[in-house]
Amino acid sequence: MTIARSVLLRASRSAWLAEQFRQRAFARRAVRRFLPGEEMSAALGAAAEFGAAGLGSVLTCLGEQVRTPAEAAGVREHYLNLLVAVAARGLPAQISVKLTHLGLDVDREACLESVRALVVRAEETGSRVWLDMEEASYVDDTLALYRRIREDHERVGLCLQAYLTRTPADLESLLPLAPAIRLVKGAYREAPAIAYTRKSDIDRAFLQLAERLLDHSAAGAFPVLGTHDHRLIRSVGESAQARGVTAGAYEVHMLYGIRSALQRELAGSGTRVAVLISYGENWFPWYMRRIAERPANMWFVVRNLVP
Numbered sequence: 630m631t632i633a634r635s636v637l638l639r640a641s642r643s644a645w646l647a648e649q650f651r652q653r654a655f656a657r658r659a660v661r662r663f664l665p666g667e668e669m670s671a672a673l674g675a676a677a678e679f680g681a682a683g684l685g686s687v688l689t690c691l692g693e694q695v696r697t698p699a700e701a702a703g704v705r706e707h708y709l710n711l712l713v714a715v716a717a718r719g720l721p722a723q724i725s726v727k728l729t730h731l732g733l734d735v736d737r738e739a740c741l742e743s744v745r746a747l748v749v750r751a752e753e754t755g756s757r758v759w760l761d762m763e764e765a766s767y768v769d770d771t772l773a774l775y776r777r778i779r780e781d782h783e784r785v786g787l788c789l790q791a792y793l794t795r796t797p798a799d800l801e802s803l804l805p806l807a808p809a810i811r812l813v814k815g816a817y818r819e820a821p822a823i824a825y826t827r828k829s830d831i832d833r834a835f836l837q838l839a840e841r842l843l844d845h846s847a848a849g850a851f852p853v854l855g856t857h858d859h860r861l862i863r864s865v866g867e868s869a870q871a872r873g874v875t876a877g878a879y880e881v882h883m884l885y886g887i888r889s890a891l892q893r894e895l896a897g898s899g900t901r902v903a904v905l906i907s908y909g910e911n912w913f914p915w916y917m918r919r920i921a922e923r924p925a926n927m928w929f930v931v932r933n934l935v936p
């Protein structure tokens with residue numbers, strides 16, 4: 630991990646910096662590159678545009694590590710309403726949630742019941758709920774919660790991070806559940822004892838995990854490639870072809886505002902693509918992770934210092 634990335638990821642956890650950034654107009658302007666707006670209506674509007682262009686959407690309201698049951702209940706209500714709004718507009722959209730936003734640190738059972746309520750609403754409205762993966766300390770709880778929900782429900786998917794050395798074993802244990810798995814490289818600051826730090830190691834792990842999922846797609850596993858890495862997407866596409874897996878048997882998900890041309894190009898050539906659209910006021914930690922992925926993004930912040 631580079632020093633810049635490490636510093637940015639440490640900064641992402643500063644409440645003081647978050648407050649400073651949120652109050653500054655230049656920061657609010659810069660963040661608009663990665664989100665269509667802070668309101669749900671902005672996200673729904675963007676999802677409608679993507680839908681018209683043949684791309685799906687995954688909507689997420691930004692926030693994490695809530696501290697009170699009332700906050701967690703508010704987040705659950707927000708997402709329940711979001712699923713209704715998506716259905717009312719007939720959008721090809723799913724949602725993605727962070728368990729700590731739904732109160733994992735406050736009350737695990739209440740968090741489980743909130744996720745269950747969202748998945749039931751997703752079943753009723755023809756959508757799907759994705760569970761984000763947060764820092765490594767949350768992986769065991771996230772896997773346990775996913776397993777409990779998956780016992781009774783299909784419309785739930787789970788994110789796994791290729792940079793964690795434990796992930797191949799986690800995936801093996803999940804394969805009998807015919808899981809929908811969104812593979813990502815991993816966005817947090819993890820110790821080298823538990824996570825690969827070299828890009829080549831992470832990319833190799835990603836490809837191997839994707840191939841393992843493709844091997845099980847006939848048995849119901851559904852791989853989603855959560856990456857903007859066109860080489861990796863191409864390699865997985867070749868692996869799928871070699872296995873006789875059709876293009877519809879997996880999807881590519883990318884973030885709003887990142888490699889938009891590639892999103893449209895892939896969709897145009899028959900790959901199923903969805904764009905993860907984030908919105909909400911609590912964008913600071915998430916935004917810092919986007920800058921850490923590509924420190925050159927800092928220039929957008931600097932450029933926006935001038936109105």
Ligand SMILES: Cc1cc2nc3c(=O)[nH]c(=O)nc-3n(C[C@H](O)[C@H](O)[C@H](O)COP(=O)(O)OP(=O)(O)OC[C@H]3O[C@@H](n4cnc5c(N)ncnc54)[C@H](O)[C@@H]3O)c2cc1C
Nearest residue numbers: 761762788813814815816855856857858882883884919922
């Ligand atoms: C749909 C989706 C869901 C995700 N969910 C999670 C999650 O739940 N948990 C988690 O830990 N991580 C999550 N991530 C983040 C992920 O772990 C990576 O940090 C992020 O996707 C960057 O890695 P990459 O795969 O795009 O590859 P990289 O090798 O980092 O990037 C490949 C290319 O994509 C472009 N690119 C990548 N990131 C940026 C950026 N920020 N700004 C501008 N260009 C960029 C650059 O051109 C770069 O060369 C998610 C990512 C996506 C796309």
